[in-house]
Amino acid sequence: MNIVSKIVQNLIVFAFIVYASVSESASFNYVLGAGDRILISVYDEPDLKTEVKLDNSGMVSFPFLDDIYVIGLTAAEVEVIVNDGLEGDYLVNPQVSVSIIQYRPFFIHGEVKRPGGYAYQDDLRADKAIALAGGLSARASKSGWKIIRNVDGKTVTIQADISTPILPDDIIRIEQSFF
Numbered sequence: 001m002n003i004v005s006k007i008v009q010n011l012i013v014f015a016f017i018v019y020a021s022v023s024e025s026a027s028f029n030y031v032l033g034a035g036d037r038i039l040i041s042v043y044d045e046p047d048l049k050t051e052v053k054l055d056n057s058g059m060v061s062f063p064f065l066d067d068i069y070v071i072g073l074t075a076a077e078v079e080v081i082v083n084d085g086l087e088g089d090y091l092v093n094p095q096v097s098v099s100i101i102q103y104r105p106f107f108i109h110g111e112v113k114r115p116g117g118y119a120y121q122d123d124l125r126a127d128k129a130i131a132l133a134g135g136l137s138a139r140a141s142k143s144g145w146k147i148i149r150n151v152d153g154k155t156v157t158i159q160a161d162i163s164t165p166i167l168p169d170d171i172i173r174i175e176q177s178f179f
Contacts, residue, residue: 029074030074030075030100030103031072031073031074032054032070032071032072032073032074032075032078032100033054033071033072033104033168033169034054034055034056034058034071034104035053035054035104035105035168035169036053036054036100036102036103036104036168037051037052037053037054037100037101037102038051038052038054038060038070038075038078038098038099038100038101039051039097039098039099039101040052040060040062040078040082040096040097040098041096041097041099042082042086042091042094042095042096042097043094043095043096043097044095045091045094047063048062048063048064048086048094050062050063051101053102054070054071058070058071058072060078062082062085064085064086064089064090065082065085065086066085068081068082068085075098075099075100076098078098079096079097079098082094082096082098083096102119103119103120103121103168104120104168104169105117105118105119105120105168105169106118106120106124106129106166106167106168106169106170106171106172107170107171107172108129108130108132108133108171108172108174109171109172109173109174110140110172110173110174110175110176111136111137111139111140111141111174111175111176111177112130112133112134112135112136112137112140112174113133113134113135113136113137114133114134115133116133118132118133120166120167120168124165124166124167125162125163125164125165125166126145126147126160126161126162126163126164126166126172127162127163128166129166129172130162130172130174136174139176139177140174140175140176140177141174141175141176141177141178142177143161144174144175144176144177145159145160145161145164145172145173145174145175146158146159146160146172146173146175147160147164147166147170147171147172147173148170148171148173149167149169149170149171150169160172
């Protein structure tokens with residue numbers, strides 16, 4: 001292998017590591033759940049690539065490994081599990097990447113112009129969620145907003161304002177104003 005091809009190979013590996021770390025930081029705290037679509041891949045191993053929409057079972061099949069339960073884990077945690085499973089027996093120093101291709105939706109109803117389910121986006125707040133739903137209707141309350149959220153298996157209701165963070169599976173209720 002000549003020096004130029006060695007440099008190119010090292011640059012490609014470096015670019016992959018930078019890409020993986022950026023994608024990891026973007027979804028660092030995001031916990032996977034049913035409805036998310038993820039891509040698991042191993043650098044320079046085209047046969048070790050799986051794209052899957054998570055169902056309620058939470059299980060993902062990946063070549064050479066037993067089924068992996070991923071619901072409740074972050075993308076970074078899944079990377080570690082796949083990496084540890086492949087390292088040694090199958091590959092030397094595998095470079096595993098887990099990307100969230102599509103987040104599960106959030107829902108908004110009540111006094112908005114287009115109620116319904118919408119794709120979650122990073123750093124989503126109530127004001128942006130309302131904008132996605134076409135804005136408030138003429139009869140909407142400016143303060144009677146509630147978010148119904150599942151926290152540790154329990155349903156809780158949160159009073160919201162424009163800066164309240166929205167999570168996947170949240171149900172936003174915009175009440176009607178009395179004046």
